[in-house]
Amino acid sequence: MSKTIKIKKGLNIPLEGAVATDKVTAKKVGLFAIVPDDFPGYSWKAAVKAGDAVKAGSPLLFAKEDPDLCLTSPVSGEVKEINRGERRKIMFVSVASDGKDEQVDFGSVATPANLKAVLKKCGLFAMMRQRPFDIVPFTETAPRDIFVTAFDTAPLAMPIITGADMPLLEEGLKALSSLTEGKVYLSVAKGFGIKSKVAETVEFEGPHPAGNVGTQIAAIAPVNKGETVWTLDAATAVRIGKLVKNGKLDYSATVALTGAEIKDPHLVETVIGASLAELLNNELKSGEGKVRVISGNVLTGVMVNAQDGFLRFPYRQITAIPEGDDADEFMGWASMNPGKYSVKKTFPAFLRGLTKPFSFDARVKGGHRAMILSGEYDKVFPMDIYPEYLIKAIMAHDIERMEQLGIYEVAPEDFALPEFVDTSKLELQKIVREGLDYLRQETL
Numbered sequence: 551m552s553k554t555i556k557i558k559k560g561l562n563i564p565l566e567g568a569v570a571t572d573k574v575t576a577k578k579v580g581l582f583a584i585v586p587d588d589f590p591g592y593s594w595k596a597a598v599k600a601g602d603a604v605k606a607g608s609p610l611l612f613a614k615e616d617p618d619l620c621l622t623s624p625v626s627g628e629v630k631e632i633n634r635g636e637r638r639k640i641m642f643v644s645v646a647s648d649g650k651d652e653q654v655d656f657g658s659v660a661t662p663a664n665l666k667a668v669l670k671k672c673g674l675f676a677m678m679r680q681r682p683f684d685i686v687p688f689t690e691t692a693p694r695d696i697f698v699t700a701f702d703t704a705p706l707a708m709p710i711i712t713g714a715d716m717p718l719l720e721e722g723l724k725a726l727s728s729l730t731e732g733k734v735y736l737s738v739a740k741g742f743g744i745k746s747k748v749a750e751t752v753e754f755e756g757p758h759p760a761g762n763v764g765t766q767i768a769a770i771a772p773v774n775k776g777e778t779v780w781t782l783d784a785a786t787a788v789r790i791g792k793l794v795k796n797g798k799l800d801y802s803a804t805v806a807l808t809g810a811e812i813k814d815p816h817l818v819e820t821v822i823g824a825s826l827a828e829l830l831n832n833e834l835k836s837g838e839g840k841v842r843v844i845s846g847n848v849l850t851g852v853m854v855n856a857q858d859g860f861l862r863f864p865y866r867q868i869t870a871i872p873e874g875d876d877a878d879e880f881m882g883w884a885s886m887n888p889g890k891y892s893v894k895k896t897f898p899a900f901l902r903g904l905t906k907p908f909s910f911d912a913r914v915k916g917g918h919r920a921m922i923l924s925g926e927y928d929k930v931f932p933m934d935i936y937p938e939y940l941i942k943a944i945m946a947h948d949i950e951r952m953e954q955l956g957i958y959e960v961a962p963e964d965f966a967l968p969e970f971v972d973t974s975k976l977e978l979q980k981i982v983r984e985g986l987d988y989l990r991q992e993t994l
Contacts (some may be wrong), residue, residue, distance in 0.1 A: 566909045583826055583860040591683065591688075592616070606624060616619065628646050657797075659725070662799070677786045694730070697770070697779060700737060700783075704870060719788050731845075752766070783864060783866075802862070944985030961986075964982075
C-alpha cells in the first residue's frame with residue numbers, strides 16, 4: 551500500500567482557459583528547435599552547421615565540460631539555423647523536418663554503464679535535473695535517490711501521463727533504478743491509481759505546489775549538504791522506458807494549449823521544440839489587445855514570441871493570456887471590479903468565490919519596493935525552511951547562511967507561488983537562480 555502525504559500550504563490559482571483533455575488534435579509542424587538555455591549547468595557548443603543533414607537523435611549541441619553529453623535533433627531533416635546572440639552565445643539550433651522520421655540507432659542499453667552513456671548521447675540525460683543547484687546532473691556523480699513526478703498541479707496543467715503509459719513507465723523506472731544505489735521514488739496524485747513494482751510509490755494530495763518535485767523531495771527525503779539527487783518527470787521516464795524496451799527514441803509530445811486567449815483550449819500531439827507559429831496557427835483569439843504567449847505555465851514558464859518562438863522544455867504546455875498593457879480601468883488599482891483576483895481578499899471578488907476561473911493578464915500591478923518581512927511567503931510555501939530569510943541571505947551572497955537555511959533543497963520553481971503573492975514584487979525565481987549559480991561557482 552502506497553504512502554499518502556497531504557500538503558496543506560499552497561494555492562491553486564483559478565486561471566481561465568482550462569484544457570479539454572478529451573479533445574486531442576494532431577498538428578503538422580515543419581520547423582523545430584532546441585534551446586540550450588533550457589538545460590542549465592553546462593556550456594553548450596554547436597555540433598553541426600547550417601545545411602547539415604541530421605536524423606532524429608543526431609547531436610545538435612554538446613557540452614564543453616563533457617563532449618559525450620549531447621542535445622539532439624527531435625526530427626530528421628536539415629539544420630536551418632544556428633541562431634547566436636551576444637558574444638556568439640547560441641540561442642537556438644533549428645531543424646527543418648523532411649517528414650521521413652529517420653532515427654539514429656543507439657544500440658543496446660543492457661548495462662547501467664551503457665545506459666548512462668546512451669542517455670547522454672541521445673539527449674534524455676539532459677532532460678533530468680539534480681538537486682542541489684537545479685541543473686542537468688553532473689555526469690560523474692551517482693545520485694543518492696531518483697525522484698520521478700507523475701503529476702503537475704501548476705495552473706492549467708494537463709496530466710503528465712495516462713494509465714496506458716504505465717508499462718513503458720515501469721521499464722523506465724527499472725532502468726533508472728540501475729543508476730542509483732538508493733531508491734527511485736514515484737510521486738502520483740492521490741487516487742490516480744498508478745502503482746509500481748520497481749519504485750516506491752508515494753501519493754500526494756493538496757494544492758499547488760504539491761506537484762513540484764521540490765515539495766515532494768522535502769516531504770519524502772530532504773537533500774542535505776554533500777548529497778545529490780536526480781529528478782525528472784514521468785514523461786521523460788516513459789521515453790527512457792521506450793528506448794530500453796524498443797530501442798527507439800520517442801520525441802513526441804502532447805501539449806496543452808491553455809489560457810484565456812486560446813479559442814478552444816485542447817491537447818495537441820506534436821514533437822518537442824515545435825515552432826509556435828505553426829503550433830498556434832488559428833488557435834489564438836482575434837482581438838485588438840496584445841497577447842502574452844508563455845511556453846509552460848504562468849508561474850514558471852518562459853515568455854516566447856508567437857511568430858518565431860519554439861516549444862520549450864519541459865514541452866508540455868503553452869499558455870496564452872492578455873498582456874494587459876492596454877487596460878483602461880476606472881480608478882486603476884483601486885477599482886472595485888469583482889473580476890479582479892486577490893489572495894488577500896482586497897477586492898470584492900471573494901464574495902463570488904475565489905475558486906471560479908478568473909481572466910488574469912500579465913501586468914505586475916504594483917511597483918518594486920523594499921522587501922517586507924510579512925510572513926506571506928510561508929502561507930504558500932510548504933517546505934520546512936524560512937523562505938524570506940533564505941532570500942535575504944541569497945541577496946547578501948552569504949554562503950554560510952544560505953547553506954544553513956536550506957539552499958541545497960530548493961529550485962527557482964519552488965519560489966513561484968511566493969513570487970505571485972509577494973507584496974514587494976521581487977523576482978524571487980531570478981534571485982534563487984542567481985543564488986544557486988553563485989553557490990556552485992564558489993563552492994565547486
